[in-house]
Amino acid sequence: MTEDTPRTGTHEPGSEPCEAEDSIPTFPVVASGSADLPPHHDHCLGCGPANPHGHQLRVRRDAHGVHAHHRFDSRHVGAPTIAHGGAVATVLDDLFGFLLYTVGELAVTRHLAIDYLAPVLLDTPYTLRAHIHARDGRKLHLRATIENDHAHVVTTATALFLIVDIDHFLTTTHQPHHR
Numbered sequence: 134m135t136e137d138t139p140r141t142g143t144h145e146p147g148s149e150p151c152e153a154e155d156s157i158p159t160f161p162v163v164a165s166g167s168a169d170l171p172p173h174h175d176h177c178l179g180c181g182p183a184n185p186h187g188h189q190l191r192v193r194r195d196a197h198g199v200h201a202h203h204r205f206d207s208r209h210v211g212a213p214t215i216a217h218g219g220a221v222a223t224v225l226d227d228l229f230g231f232l233l234y235t236v237g238e239l240a241v242t243r244h245l246a247i248d249y250l251a252p253v254l255l256d257t258p259y260t261l262r263a264h265i266h267a268r269d270g271r272k273l274h275l276r277a278t279i280e281n282d283h284a285h286v287v288t289t290a291t292a293l294f295l296i297v298d299i300d301h302f303l304t305t306t307h308q309p310h311h312r
């Protein structure tokens with residue numbers, strides 16, 4: 134295992150490991166400077182190389198945060214020739230998830246807001262960037278952009294990720310809130 138390899142969760146002696154536990158990445162801090170970051174896991178919808186339905190994002194750390202180069206394709210179509218807004222949100226949510234390598238914590242999306250400033254076109258190169266705007270205890274306030282190859286920003290996003298411990302992923306008692 135290298136510094137860049139996500140480690141999987143551990144379990145207490147005497148307790149039974151479970152499938153979920155074995156697939157939970159932890160986030161060793163990757164040193165600043167340009168560096169390839171590992172996928173969250175092989176089947177992650179955003180970045181998993183073994184997910185044929187996914188975006189297979191390849192993300193690098195840089196001096197400001199993280200970035201990726203990406204093309205949406207016909208699997209992600211919404212209006213003809215334009216990427217579906219949900220597909221764009223998926224990619225940005227996942228990109229935010231790579232910032233966890235810069236803080237070395239497990240965290241999940243609590244709030245995600247996107248401004249679709251201009252259509253994101255299929256089969257067109259874009260550069261995606263994300264950075265940590267502020268940290269307030271468990272709260273990570275994150276920002277991202279998508280730029281076309283003329284450096285025009287076509288999408289902006291903000292997110293609130295909340296740091297959780299590994300038990301968040303292991304509990305079987307998650308229940309939706311009922312009104």
Ligand SMILES: CCCCCCCCCC(=O)SCCNC(=O)CCNC(=O)[C@H](O)C(C)(C)COP(=O)(O)OP(=O)(O)OC[C@H]1O[C@@H](n2cnc3c(N)ncnc32)[C@H](O)[C@@H]1OP(=O)(O)O
Pocket residue numbers: 157158173179226227230231239240241242243244272293295297301
């Ligand atoms: C292993 C990681 C792999 C990464 C893969 C990356 C993939 C991309 C990321 C994802 O897709 S994650 C999956 C989607 N997200 C989830 O499934 C999370 C579902 N939500 C939850 O499980 C809980 O809501 C959560 C654990 C996030 C928070 O529950 P808590 O009960 O711990 O938080 P709480 O409601 O007490 O709020 C904590 C703080 O945040 C504040 N807060 C909550 N929502 C806010 C909001 N919208 N704006 C501002 N502040 C907000 C809240 O007021 C409070 O402030 P204080 O601590 O100061 O009192």
